[in-house]
Amino acid sequence: ILHSLVQTGICVITLAESHPVLQSGKTIKSISYQISTNCSRLQNKVSGKFKRGAQFLTELAPLCKIYCSDGEEYTVSSCVRGRLMEVNENILHKPSILQEKPSTEGYIAVVLPKFEESKSITEGLLTQK
């Protein structure tokens, strides 16, 4: 599956194995897509074949915030320039999926890059609060 994604240019943003949240012992308390007072990634709505209305993302644009039970807070950035297609609402309802299946069902977001060049799937960077 991964190969065909590369060809079409769609990027699925997932956490890298090395991410602190994925280390043993960490429990996720909650995940929020409200990245600022005015912007929630959940409000992202695309319509039509050309995905009008998508929020535009730069490499450093925050996608979500992860709150852990030990008080730590992590912000996941897009790392990819492009338009936001969707964020994974499954991890909102069941944050453990993010840790159990970070590369598949626990994905963070789907981004459509600008010129749809071949891109390999990139992994989330760590930004501590």
Added chain:
Amino acid sequence: MFPLTEENKRVAQLLLNTGTCPRCIFRFCGVDFHAPYKLPYKELLNELQKFLETEKDELILEVMNPPPKKIRLQELEDSIDNLSQNGEGRISVSHVGSTASKNSNLNVCNVCLGILQEFCEKDFIKKVCQKVEASGFEFTSLVFSVSFPPQLSVREHAAWLLVKQEMGKQSLSLGRDDIVQLKEAYKWITHPLFSEELGVPIDGKSLFEVSVVFAHPETVEDCHFLAAICPDCFKPAKNKQSVFTRMAVMKALNKIKEEDFLKQFPCPPNSPKAVCAVLEIECAHGAVFVAGRYNKYSRNLPQTPWIIDGERKLESSVEELISDHLLAVFKAESFNFSSSGREDVDVRTLGNGRPFAIELVNPHRVHFTSQEIKELQQKINNSSNKIQVRDLQLVTREAIGHMKEGEEEKTKTYSALIWTNKAIQKKDIEFLNDIKDLKIDQKTPLRVLHRRPLAVRARVIHFMETQYVDEHHFRLHLKTQAGTYIKEFVHGDFGRTKPNIGSLMNVTADILELDVESVDVDWPPALDD
């Protein structure tokens, strides 16, 4: 028998003097049967002149003894009544000088600009037919469409006003609708000539069209005054070169007041120097449709040509392997391929195959026996082992509707080879056999998201049947609703298809091979052989 009668004389003389040809004169005298128009031009001219030079006394005699062929019987009787009422005992005919009529022998008609002069006669028709024959089309009937320059309507209008005024003096009651339309008279004359020359009937429903377009550059500006008086009739449309289309000109002529028209346009119309020019003579055949069902045996063949940035990524395609042969045999300009859904490059289509229909655009050859179609099918099948075709047949345009109905409404069955990360036993897959009409929700698969809108699709898996292969493999046969993404149902597409085989079995599953076993559409009709 000459079709004009006594009461037509004044109008006929007036029109002839002002430069109108015999056939147009007939039209404005309401001659509505075909025979007179078909006589040769020179003969008509002679007969007309003879008719007009008849002496006054002979005129009266004619009226008194009813002529053998009466066209306007009622009006004839009316003018006889007028005679007796007036008490004059004579019809006063103003004998307008006959010298003018002699000069207008070969002048270009000021109303039809030559259309009803040389352009409806055998020589011209022969020329057109030569072009038709040279074009290489096969046809058993034809529809003839002719296009005249819009300024003809303006001249027609002016001539009508002239005739109306003249008839008013005689209190004749020929209405606008009694005037024979130029195009109608033109077709009366030319249709039999075409039929005779090409040996086929003229049929309005024919798919083969011969079209002739006339233009008259000299008088192109005749219409322009209408734009000043009725500007709202002439809105520039994007596709049209000139704003002065036939429709727009007719609309304006209906609106414009008589006085305004006469101020701007000469009545009678002036005589042009040259006849119309033939802008184009074209032939075209309406599309024909061929349908069938195809099997796909290659796991490396796209449905349509796969070209990125001008570079072909994979050799050939289903549509080319079938259509290229049809294109050649039907000698068509191009084709449009459509099918009842489609499969991925790496998916085979087995069973009875998938219905398809091909529209062949502007075909030069259209008549094939069912034997010839069978041979064509054999030819296609012999030329490639990647695809095979069956039930190939000619169909009507309704075919396309059947295709799309099949794509959206009919079920399909599949066979998939599935891999699991966890080791499985036979009993682990048995429960799948018992699941009926499973409802699933599929977000637009990531692999097509770049070209499809993002949406969630509710679909139904009607039934499943499993075949254990080994600890990490099993075969799944399934019947699904139209529009179900099978691969995503197996691997889950990042959890965006729910439920999926992985979630049902609590494993990570992936699909290794997929085959379409059947497309449950009973169209096109199966043929035996």
